Amino acid sequence: MFVKVKYVKGxxxxxARECGVAPCTIILANHCRNESELKGTIVVPVSTPVRCKVIxxxx
Numbered sequence: 427m428f429v430k431v432k433y434v435k436g437x438x439x440x441x442a443r444e445c446g447v448a449p450c451t452i453i454l455a456n457h458c459r460n461e462s463e464l465k466g467t468i469v470v471p472v473s474t475p476v477r478c479k480v481i482x483x484x485x
């Protein structure tokens with residue numbers, strides 16, 4: 427199961443820092459070469475800290 431987290435370009439590392447996991451772990455995509463490949467949503471595993479489920483940017 428996964429939860430969706432709103433993503434705004436340039437905020438990937440802020441999300442990673444708050445969740446305490448690596449960016450590629452948060453994205454869980456086949457490709458994690460650069461942020462420009464991402465669209466509007468990041469999918470994070472439910473097993474990550476609860477606060478990851480409610481992170482949105484800009485705050």
